[in-house]
Structures are given as C-alpha cells and as structure tokens.
Amino acid sequence: MTGPGLFSDIGKKAKDLLTKDYYTYDQKLSVSSSSVSGVALTSAAVRKGGLCTFDVGSQYKYKNTLIDAKVDTESNISATLIISDILPSTKAIASIKLPDYNSGKLEVQYLHHHASLASVVTLNKSPLIELSGTIGAQGIAFGSEVGYDTSSGVLTKYNAGIDLTKPEYNASVILMDKGDTLKASLVRHLDETQRNTGVLEILRRFSINENTVTVGAQYALDPQTIVKARLNNFGKLGALLQHEVIPKSILTISGELDTKALERTPKFGLALALKP
Template identity: 65%
Template structure:
C-alpha cells in the first residue's frame, strides 16, 4: 500500500488507544497456535460478571488474501475475507455473520499518496452505505465520512475530522454525531520509540451541554513492562499493568475505581494471551 494520509478511522486513534486500549474489567484467557500451512488458531474464554463466553477462531493467509473464521459459544459464525491489491492500491473486505444473513457487507478501500477513499455497502435489499475520504499527508490529514440508509432515505451520520502529527506529538479534532459532538485529543510522546506517552481527550455534546475530560499516560518501566493510568472528570480512575511473560505472550492486569465512591469495590480485570 502507498504511504499516504491513512483512513478516516485512523483520525484520533492514537489518543483512543492510549486512553482505552487493553483496559478492561473482564477475565479473559486466550491461546494461539500456528501451523506450517500458514493457519493460526485462537481459542478465547471471557468471564464477564457471572457469565462466561468463548470463541474459536482460525486465520489463514495465502498470498494477498486473508480468511478469518470465528465461532462463539452461542453458535454465531463470523467470516471475513480480505484481499489486497486485486486492483492496484486497494483492499477489499467481505464479511458475513451467521445466522443473520442480512449482515453481509463489502468494503473497498483505495489508497493514494495524498488521499484515501472507502466505501462500504450492505448485502441486502435495502443496504446501508458508508463513505469516507481523507486528503493530506502522513503529517496532516483532513477527512470526512457519511452514512446513508436506503430504506429510510436518510443520512445516518456525517462526521469531519483533522489530525496533525509531529515526531513528538499527535493532535486531532473530530466533529461527530451530525455536528452535535466535538472531540479534541492530544498525545505527547516521552521517548523516541514512542513507548511512553501522555495525552488527553475532551468531548463536548452540544445538545446536552455535557463535557467529558479524560487524561492519562502510558509508561514503559522496561522492555517487558508497561504501566498505564487514566482519570476523567466524573471521578473514574483506571490503572493497568502489562507484562510480556515471553515473546508475544502478555499478561494484563487492570482495575477501575470510582474516586467519588470509595466505599465501592474496585472493578478488576485480568487478561492472559499466550502465543508461541
């Protein structure tokens, strides 16, 4: 793929990953194995509250094609096929979730040095259509997206955004929810490898006059251990410890506290991912 401005979904992603990625209050265990034929198998179990769920997934790569197949404990089947460069500088993604036969969708992504374009359409009689585009460079990106429901003949969403990236920082502004929400985020890197960073996100919803501020950071203790923390203006404090037990095998311990109600029991999460 050509190196260009990236997809619209990438705008604001760095701050979102810093403040939300790997945080959780569930108990999760997954193990992955790989065959000589290029097939990856993953089995995962999740305990959320008093309920337990699980799934088994298989990933097969061949040349420019990737087939992802997943089955969960409720007999839901998810199939995703990704094809790269069927047409130069494009990626095509076809997905289907069974038993919902109307969930089929095809997405085509086009990449250029100074622009990207994505279109996704549902495979049913009254499909939903999503369009997004970006222009710019890897340093500064302008983008917009829109969703249209052919059944109602109405737009379901329209969003605009801009991001600016420098060697030691990243910032973005997104106007979402048909102009009702503005989201401003910033990330500052503390080292050249970008393993430690601080950042924050401010969200304002105009219709309800509601503001949310979230600030946090990620700090590399050593080559194998990362500590993260975040706090929002509603008093929710999150903390996370992630340690690489062996190459590609990671243990994550996370917790969430309500600083305005310390009598409540903190919520704890545990995740163990084993990969050979």
C-alpha cells in the same frame, strides 16, 4: 505505503491509549498458534460476571488473500474475507455474522500517498451505504465520512476531522454525531520509542451541554512491562499493567475505580494471551 490513512485513523492514537487493553469487566484467556503454511488458530475463554463463553477461530493467509472465521459457544459464527491489491493500492473486505443473515458487509478501501477512500455497503434488501475519504501530506490529514440509509432516504451520520502527526506528538479534532459532538485530543510522546506517552482528550456534547475531559499516560517500566492510567472529570480512574511473560505472550491486569463513590466495589480485569 505511507499516506494520510483512513478517516477511522483520525484520533486513533489517543483512543487506543485511553481504551485499548482495559479489560475492566472480564477475565480472559486466549491461546493462539500459527504455522509456516499461513494457518493460525486461536481459542479464547471469557468470564464476565458468573458466565463463561468460549470461542475458536482460524485464520488462513495465502498471497494477497486472508480468510478469518470464528465460532463461539452461543452458536455465533463470524467470517471475514480480505483480498489486497485486486487493483493497485486497493483492499476488499467482505464479512458476515451468523445467524444474522442481514449482517453481511462489503468494504472497499483505496490507499494512496496523498489520499484515501473507503466505501461500506451492507448486503441486505435495504442497504446502508457509508463513504469516507481523507487527503493530506507531510503529517496533516483532512477527512470526512457520511452514511446513508436507502430505505428511509436519510443521512445516518456525517462527520469531519483533521489530524496532525509529528514524531513528537499527534493532535486531532473530530466533529461527529451529526455535528452534536466535538472531540479534540493531543498525544505527546516523551521519548523516541513512543512507549512513554501522555494524552489529553476533550469531548463536548452540545445538545446536553456536557464536557468530558480525560487525561492519560503510558510508561514503560522495562522492555517487557508497561503501565497505563486514565482519569476523567467524572472521577473514573482506570489503570493497567501489561507484562510480556514470554516473547509474544502478554499478561494484562486492569482495574477501574470511581473516586467520587469510594463505597462502590472497584472493578478488576485479567487477560492472558499466549502465543507459543
């Protein structure tokens, strides 16, 4: 179903272009497989600094129900249950991360052609409540979200945004952090496939009188290979190369360099995701 999407979708295109797949600090290997019965298994190893962690996850999908569970070497367990279309155009998501028994959340989403609503409630004695909604049509969406702490009786957040999406570009403006931060972004697609793209993001923090300007680009070298780069006004340069080694199996090489402190050692990351 097409529609304005959730409030979290406002500005998401620019955010993904500037942050997604930049494995600057880690070396990661993940292997996943799936069966026709709806069962998928994933295992991953991550090396960060001198430490290695491992996790194993499983996913089971049956009709409109999805169950996702993961356990890692630090004895953390996460589980998510997603049920779609309990009522028309709705989705319910329940999640928890153990051993933190207070981490349980219940989210209900309603998506329609011209509006969306989402509510999130933490499952503990003093729940946090978050509500968000968007309205829109013909590529224009207006949205807002608010968070409320029932234990203290104060608003934890209130944000608002506008998003404009056309085949050639996407533009968004978000007022967040209780009005302290204004973020504006523009994504410009250079071809019909939207694989060659430029992006500009401007972040203004009023309380500290600071501006952050980030420019980025994505370019497809061939159908299996893309390169991405980003640079902000503080001199942080990031880049990555992503190549589909075999169908659905992706190799990502990324790095980050502080151009204003060239004496510092650049950071590199490597990720390999295998899907037989």
